[in-house]
Amino acid sequence: MDNLRYRTISFLSDYGTKDEFVGVVKSVIRTLSPDSTVIDISHEVKAHDIRAGGLALARSAQYLDPGVVLAVVDPGVGGARKGIAIEVNGGDYIFVGPDNGLLAPGVAMLGESSRAVELNNPEFHLPSLSSTFAGRDIFAPVSAHLCQGVPFEELGSPIPVHALQPGLLPVGGVDGEIATAEILWEDRFGNLQLNLSPEDISGLGESFSLRFGETVRRIQKVRTFEEIPNSEIGLIVDSSGLLSLSMYGRSASEELQLYEGQQIELTPITNETSSSSPVTLRKQR
Amino acid sequence: MDNLRYRTISFLSDYGTKDEFVGVVKSVIRTLSPDSTVIDISHEVKAHDIRAGGLALARSAQYLDPGVVLAVVDPGVGGARKGIAIEVNGGDYIFVGPDNGLLAPGVAMLGESSRAVELNNPEFHLPSLSSTFAGRDIFAPVSAHLCQGVPFEELGSPIPVHALQPGLLPVGGVDGEIATAEILWEDRFGNLQLNLSPEDISGLGESFSLRFGETVRRIQKVRTFEEIPNSEIGLIVDSSGLLSLSMYGRSASEELQLYEGQQIELTPITNETSSSSPVTLRKQR
Amino acid sequence: MDNLRYRTISFLSDYGTKDEFVGVVKSVIRTLSPDSTVIDISHEVKAHDIRAGGLALARSAQYLDPGVVLAVVDPGVGGARKGIAIEVNGGDYIFVGPDNGLLAPGVAMLGESSRAVELNNPEFHLPSLSSTFAGRDIFAPVSAHLCQGVPFEELGSPIPVHALQPGLLPVGGVDGEIATAEILWEDRFGNLQLNLSPEDISGLGESFSLRFGETVRRIQKVRTFEEIPNSEIGLIVDSSGLLSLSMYGRSASEELQLYEGQQIELTPITNETSSSSPVTLRKQR
Structure with a gap:
């Protein structure tokens, strides 16, 4: 574990546990970064419910072990929304997931987005003929490579943090x-x-x-x-x-x-x- | 792993997996004792069903890896019932959870309660403004600290083992x-x-x-x-x-x-x- | 981890998570091979649905970390069907489970069955008075012993690979x-x-x-x-x-x-x- 850049990947999704989605994501991570540990936050977020996923991340955030936070509630997978990574507080945490507002509430609980990239460097993805499982093909290998020490900026093109999708939460x-x-x-x-x-x-x-x-x-x-x-x-x-x-x-x-x-x-x-x-x-x- | 007092925390609860409760407990443990491993026994015990949780612990007990057994079915959380730790057989296992009869059947399957403490030393808890999530604020950090070698008696005031709540099971x-x-x-x-x-x-x-x-x-x-x-x-x-x-x-x-x-x-x-x-x-x- | 023959046990079953079955299997593995890691593929395969379990294994197979693949959907547990281990591609993977067609689709996705044994050497099982939980008493300890380096051929009597139950899948x-x-x-x-x-x-x-x-x-x-x-x-x-x-x-x-x-x-x-x-x-x- 001593040679890892990050030891922990905290993982939240709407994949459910009825199917093998979560297991496949973890298998990809295990293959690429065998010494990092995945902590399941929850995988029973209601299907496609970005707001519920964002709230669960926000409630969990301050308790997460520093490292990668992998979050996938992604109805637009494979489409126009970007896959992104957000560096928090200069590198305490890296959030990995879709740019659809899911990540913003958790990031906000932990501090400042210091940098962001679009995950468009295929060198750190799995080859795939399908557009439907970015968790397996993009987000899991990127998370594992981050643990292994791949520099943040190599994951893809920089995005200004103010251009990221905000997470809109109702205020009482x-x-x-x-x-x-x-x-x-x-x-x-x-x-x-x-x-x-x-x-x-x-x-x-x-x-x-x-x-x-x-x-x-x-x-x-x-x-x-x-x-x-x-x-x-x-x-x-x-x-x-x-x-x-x-x-x-x-x-x-x-x-x-x-x-x-x-x-x-x-x-x-x-x-x-x-x-x-x-x-x-x-x-x- | 060589420096751990206990390597394994076996974890049973009625937290379910729909919410992030289990993930947050594991995140707290991961932060405080990164080299110990959490084994989930089940988190789908019916909400507040102390008897069902106690029976599941009893059925599992003889197969659990020696170490900490963290169990939370705790309708009275934050109230008059005590948070406790029970040392079994001089330290093979330490059960951590509420003193409401949940732990007793599992302890009985493994041997003798050698010592017990009330978890009232806040040094080993997380600071919290809320009374509702002792799993996160008390039981998880106590379990992690036990793995890290904190002596049992430092966790709080001793309780006579005969004063613990018994687990009453129907006899055929x-x-x-x-x-x-x-x-x-x-x-x-x-x-x-x-x-x-x-x-x-x-x-x-x-x-x-x-x-x-x-x-x-x-x-x-x-x-x-x-x-x-x-x-x-x-x-x-x-x-x-x-x-x-x-x-x-x-x-x-x-x-x-x-x-x-x-x-x-x-x-x-x-x-x-x-x-x-x-x-x-x-x-x- | 350096001394392990296999570091990963990928685990699929129809045990569900309502009960402690999965936790007990993992506890047995943790006790016998503490440094190997269990990756849950899914445990929510419909009860007794061998075909659905086989398909989930087939879909996951190419992403699994090399090692042991433990799969249990086993309506005939304790009866005439054999418990088996199948060596794939000379040892990249070892599949462990019942000989009822469950394992075949996953094996086929990964390559060739090079050898198979019936798990009839009780030296690598847990003693048990019951016939109903082979996952705990046979498949878990066998998987753990494989990780620890027990030679494949010591697990039991050889079976010709052509004598294994095939997994019959409908072809469109x-x-x-x-x-x-x-x-x-x-x-x-x-x-x-x-x-x-x-x-x-x-x-x-x-x-x-x-x-x-x-x-x-x-x-x-x-x-x-x-x-x-x-x-x-x-x-x-x-x-x-x-x-x-x-x-x-x-x-x-x-x-x-x-x-x-x-x-x-x-x-x-x-x-x-x-x-x-x-x-x-x-x-x-």
């Missing part, structure tokens, strides 16, 4: 006392991450009305899942440091029928004498 | 000639593991009536799946050394509509002249 | 101007791989009528997914070098309601003035 906000947010992420346990941080609602108290569609529901800030009363919804600081709608031992998403991409509103409840039991109101039609 | 049994059992595990292939061993029913013959709900079905002891006649149910010694209800090339669970946690009864059939064709009787209502 | 073909094919593989993205190569239909033009059941649909050869017009079906050279029915950013399988194992027919459309809009005709009944 507070207007007066009304916080508006979007469900960024529904995790396996049914926790619903909002694009709001605890700071966004500091000073608005501990209790809120959660509103979406025709539902109104009282929720409460908590520090742990355990503090959430049975059948109620808590507002917790999640592992990304954002606010999340959660239940204790159950799925908030299922309980609320609320999913990624939906909008919600939080308004403070200042009358602390009101009932704390869960309540669902429906407007009369 | 034979009363006279009636064996009563529970479905411990339904595997991917639809095999149904019972909490009965071959010894429990030795001397009761080769053929049994299987009863549950209103179903009665004749089953036969077999040595291999292949010996099970088409559309019939066999009683086979499975890979854990327990008895399992199985079919040949098909799912016994689907055929019988029988699942984890359900109770069944086996009674010997001594009249070997009776029909061997499968039969389902239903009581008249 | 062109009769006059009508190409008949079968759906070999539906991938995660809904691409439908045909058993036809671009050469099979070269000279028949760029546009075809796709027929199956009562559906007739106009399709067009394309070089990239991006060239496929919205809501239309393209005929693309896929990552295996075979023709595939695909859509851009959507599932062709879902759109066409067409799945693995179904038959289709392609006939050239020479009148290039006809409409290029997608059309579905149904015969009158």
Whole structure:
């Protein structure tokens, strides 16, 4: 391992594990750079969901071992979008993948894009008659060659970093006392991450009305899942440091029928004498 | 690898692979102990199902490479339950996870708990503003530090091993000639593991009536799946050394509509002249 | 790693990841050959689907790192079928698994079977009271021992390579101007791989009528997914070098309601003035 430029390739994709795509990418890397290690971040990003992939990268970024970050959610594979590599902070990390906005949120969490190249030097690709599997034919061998010490600038033509596709993420906000947010992420346990941080609602108290569609529901800030009363919804600081709608031992998403991409509103409840039991109101039609 | 105290971290959780939880835990370990290897046992334990996780650990235990066993099924994360490490047999294995009964069945399969600590020394944790991801913030760095040689007793305050949460598993049994059992595990292939061993029913013959709900079905002891006649149910010694209800090339669970946690009864059939064709009787209502 | 005979074990199975089967196999390997690396090809082959497993091996084969290829889709485990090892090209690869046709397509993609043995030397197996988990008890330890340098011929009795079970794959073909094919593989993205190569239909033009059941649909050869017009079906050279029915950013399988194992027919459309809009005709009944 001592002779490697990078020892770790962190790998995220929408390839799934039903097929052999992930295994083939790893086999290519294993052949070209046997001493580097691939860490799977996730391969179950929803097919073609660039935003979900970008968010998963952003949430993971600060924990990734320095090295190559290989990310592939690439509906336009083989077409006009470029294959790229982005050098972060002068070389702590190199992101490799398609130039479609997928990489930007992860890069932004780690620092500055110092350089970028289009991956158009075929010397570091596998020969292929097909345009459909750039992960295998371009991104995997490039990642392996980077670990082996191939200089960044040899991978292809330089691109100005300001010309890269940005990753556009929805921003939540507070207007007066009304916080508006979007469900960024529904995790396996049914926790619903909002694009709001605890700071966004500091000073608005501990209790809120959660509103979406025709539902109104009282929720409460908590520090742990355990503090959430049975059948109620808590507002917790999640592992990304954002606010999340959660239940204790159950799925908030299922309980609320609320999913990624939906909008919600939080308004403070200042009358602390009101009932704390869960309540669902429906407007009369 | 020569300088590692432990080379292997065997990792089981209910994190799933849809999200990046598993990848982030491995990234933390990779950063802190790059030469140790993580072996995934499974991450598809049903969310919050401590019993299922404990059983999977127990079934795997005797095959695990000596080292750290990191297990996380932790509905009470961040709350009153402790994070713990348990030293097994003076240090062959160290189990790391929540003190909620998850670890006990695996430890018991491997030997004796020689020491235990509460993981309350923050020096070996990641700083975090959130209480929701102890796998990343506490259990992963502790596991990595153990591999790197941090002494067990530095991880936190000692706990008497008899004060740890036990793992309560249902025990099957034979009363006279009636064996009563529970479905411990339904595997991917639809095999149904019972909490009965071959010894429990030795001397009761080769053929049994299987009863549950209103179903009665004749089953036969077999040595291999292949010996099970088409559309019939066999009683086979499975890979854990327990008895399992199985079919040949098909799912016994689907055929019988029988699942984890359900109770069944086996009674010997001594009249070997009776029909061997499968039969389902239903009581008249 | 320098002392290993083989450094890599590529591992494919139908074990799934819901249970601990894969983790236990890897734990056995880790214990017996700690410096070899397991590359997961896929473990989500449909339960007992030998053909699907064989096809996944064939598609992966040329990308696998030289070494051991461990493959287990084994409905007859413990029964009459043999456990085998096949040496390929004098030792570049050793395939380990059941003799049921699973290994043959992958071996054929890599070269010649130079030798084969039945895995009947118990010295290289784990002791077991059960017949149901040969992956753990036979194939994993054999794979690990091969990495450690145990000579091939010590694993068991030689078998003539012509006596091994063949892998029977359906062959597509062109009769006059009508190409008949079968759906070999539906991938995660809904691409439908045909058993036809671009050469099979070269000279028949760029546009075809796709027929199956009562559906007739106009399709067009394309070089990239991006060239496929919205809501239309393209005929693309896929990552295996075979023709595939695909859509851009959507599932062709879902759109066409067409799945693995179904038959289709392609006939050239020479009148290039006809409409290029997608059309579905149904015969009158």
